[in-house]
Amino acid sequence: MRTDSAKLSARKLSIELFSIIAAFVFIYPLFFIVTMTFKTAEEAASSPFRLPSSLHFGNYAKVWEMMHFPLVFANTLLITAVTIALIIVIGAIAAYPLARRSEKPYLFFYLFFIAGIMLPFQLAMIPLYKLVNMLHLVNTYHGAILIYSSINLPFTVFLYTGFLKSTPKELEEAALIDGCSIFRAFWTTVFPLMKPVTATVAVLTALSVWNDFIVPLLFLSEQNHRTITIELYTFVGEYITNWDLLFPGLVLSIMPLLVFYLFLQKFMIKGVAAGSVKG
Incomplete structure (x- = not known):
């Protein structure tokens, strides 16, 4: 019984980890697009993967x-x-x-x-x-x-x-x-x-x-x-x-x-x- 319970817990944990990784893979592009909207032209070209230094809503x-x-x-x-x-x-x-x-x-x-x-x-x-x-x-x-x-x-x-x-x-x-x-x-x-x-x-x-x-x-x-x-x-x-x-x-x-x-x-x-x- 303990072995079956451990296998079930390990399987559940692996599914949860896979779900978290998959969610990150799908959410990151949207997060990247949104952060890019607040950058200046120079900042977007020089450091596209960094967070914006300040929020430029004027874009x-x-x-x-x-x-x-x-x-x-x-x-x-x-x-x-x-x-x-x-x-x-x-x-x-x-x-x-x-x-x-x-x-x-x-x-x-x-x-x-x-x-x-x-x-x-x-x-x-x-x-x-x-x-x-x-x-x-x-x-x-x-x-x-x-x-x-x-x-x-x-x-x-x-x-x-x-x-x-x-x-x-x-x-x-x-x-x-x-x-x-x-x-x-x-x-x-x-x-x-x-x-x-x-x-x-x-x-x-x-x-x-x-x-x-x-x-x-x-x-x-x-x-x-x-x-x-x-x-x-x-x-x-x-x-x-x-x-x-x-x-x-x-x-x-x-x-x-x-x-x-x-x-x-x-x-x-x-x-x-x-x-x-x-x-």
Whole structure:
């Protein structure tokens, strides 16, 4: 008994030590970024790994003005929020018949969406740019929103389909017996049960759109339509990088996304497990 207890204690101790080391590995980069925001340009270049000698809060005010932060934040928020709303509505509607029907046409369309996950976006950049330019959607919010929606829709359908296969059919069948249409039965009985996977879709899409660099670089080149990532890139040059401005910009861009993730993380874990394992 003592031997088993000692083995259990040693195993528990090793797990705790590993957890502490892993937490340090993940927390240190964030700590490094935050400390860099309070340094001068000379101090950031000469001693990047040391603590700042004094706190220079003026870096944030300077970045706020140089990045036109209210404008680029509003642009990024608008594109991200509308994209999330679109793919949740379209993805849920598309996944419902794919999960409930087993005929060959529905299987074909499901495989069609799965193929969209495997094909990289870079493969279609040139023809996509020609198409968007022909439709006069370059440097427009709705052009970027349509591009992001098409990129994130396949994985959204995959998650929703896997989740719906694990939900009972009796719920919407009871609603249909009560006189509801299929559309109303879905939105009133089935969709409320999809809260975990919907939170997962929202968080993953927000990460994808908010942090993206390629699409804004190609399709949102005008100053009034730029996003946060493009403005951050202006601090990085061929011969010099403004570290004292880049890191405060990173912190300002990370904070909204971090708050959004912390708010939905418990639903996200449930949604990933249900959408990728069940069904």
